[in-house]
Amino acid sequence: MPELTLQNIDQISREVRQQEIIFSHLPDELIDHLCCDVEHEMSNGLTFQEAYRNVKEKMASGRLREIQQETLYAVDTKYRKMKQTMKISAIAGTVMLGFAALFKIMHWPGAGIMLTLGGFALAFVFMPSALTVLWKETHSSKRLFLYISAFISGMLFIIGVVSKVQHWPLSGLILTFAALSGIFFLIPSALIAKLSGPKDRRKIPVYILGAAGLVFYILAILFKIQHWPLASLLLALGTVTVFLVVFPWYTWLTWKDDKNVSSEFIFMVAGSLALVIPALLLNLSLQRTYDTGYYIHQQEQQALFGYNFRENLSLIDNGTGTAVSPQLAEINARTRVLLKVINDTEAEMIAIAEEKRGINEVIASHFSETDIGPVLRFNTLIFPFHPVPARDYLLREGSDMRTGLDAALKEYADYLSGLLPESEAGSYMKLLDPSVYLPQINPETDRVSLMAGLHMLGLMKNGVITVESYALSAIPAQSQPQN
DSSP, X not given: OOOOOHHHHHHHHHHHHHTTOOSTTHHHHHHHHHHHHHHHHHTTTOOHHHHHHHHHHHHOTTHHHHHHHHHHHHHOHHHHHHHHHHHHHHHHHHHHHHHHHHHHHHTOXXXXXXXXXXXXXXXXXXXXXXXHHHHHHHOOTTTHHHHHHHHHHHHHHHHHHHHHHTTOTTHHHHHHXXXXXXXXXXXXXXXXXXXXSSOOGGGHHHXXXXXXXXXXXXXXXXXXXXXXXXXXXHHHHHHIIIIIIIHHHHHHHHHTSGGGOOHHHHHHHHHHHHHHHHHXXXXXXXXXXXXXXXXXXHHHHHHHHHHHHHHHHHHHHHTTTSTTHHHHHHHHHHHHHHHHHHHHHHHHHHHHHHTOSOHHHHHHHHEEEETTEEEEXXXXXXXXXXXXXXXXXXXXXXXXXXXXXXXXXXXXXXXXXXXXXXXXXXXXXXXXXGGGTSOOOOTTTOOOOHHHHHHHHHHHHHHHHHHHHHHXXXXXXXXXXXX
16 A cells, blocks of 8 residues: 655645644544545555545545534533533524514514523623634634634624614714724734635635725624714625625635535525625615605705795785884794794704804805705705704703703794784694694603704794794784774
């Protein structure tokens, strides 16, 4: 029977140890077993390389590590318990999250409890046990940083998502830390680990480009959750890079060596493309539809306001030269003062959301001057769904913004009350009550977006212009002599 040279044995030993086979005497036993198999193949007239390739194909990819895991499972009680804990927590956490998503969509009770339990099972049971199992299987100090960064990033991401869905405090901060740890620690350490192993130089650009695509993808998820700008652009860029460039490129390079292409690999590539790309397109479509639907409602409010505003001007023009003309002009002047307060409130909310220096800067960038006054261009807003301005300023009683708005409405209502009979104007004067438009909320739990706050103020402006219309019609009617 042909015998292997020392160089042949060294090659087999090196490749076995690259598989991170570290348990006791197992590496030596596997090396000895592989050498015997290769010598058996060489007895059929094959060269060492041909025989070794046949043996590796029979072993299948990853079989050596599976042998180590099976050995550890059989002889190491602690490893066996951690492995079982990892499997049970992974299945239980995933199942609970799946049912939580279904219950959340259907608005059934119990969704929050299942979401919390599932998230905490994955974050505080599965992740630690998985880290322990990985370390037990490899004892690789080179990959320790990779495992720890994966553990931290995964745990923060799970907790952040659960907190975001449950509207718990600090959810945005937790997700930001999760994304940053993934971008600056997990992805670089994974890339280094990949490049430090056996190198196929053809795939090095693929790995680097794949890491860049994942960075874009993680940033896109963070920006989307936080309602920051450029989320859709980053999502499209990350998806195109990973699933339309990296995956096909990597598949093509792997396909060139037909014997190494497994059905699992083909299923992974095809399945990922089939799931992620339609989901991306659907997400972009829904986002545009969602935003556009909000903008349409706001624009309809503006159109109604513009029509009523011009109708009121025509009522004032009709009263020109009459005894009530100065009174009508005074009503219109006070109405414009109140509308300016509301417009300034809109601008101040946008300034808070975008952290701009003042109202004038916001008006210059987001408002168009028209014959009915400044008109907000909603599609230019950078953070249309920012939760802070409406919740913490507009709706919070006692805030400077709310106090100023309430005072302006009260002053306007008091002025008109002195001109109009209460018996007839009562129903109209209710339109000047701020509680009609600005409901009471719990600032600790309720989330009200900037767009919702702007919609409330749009309704308020239409209410004010409706009251003015009634006053402009009622005053001339009162001045006419009774028959």
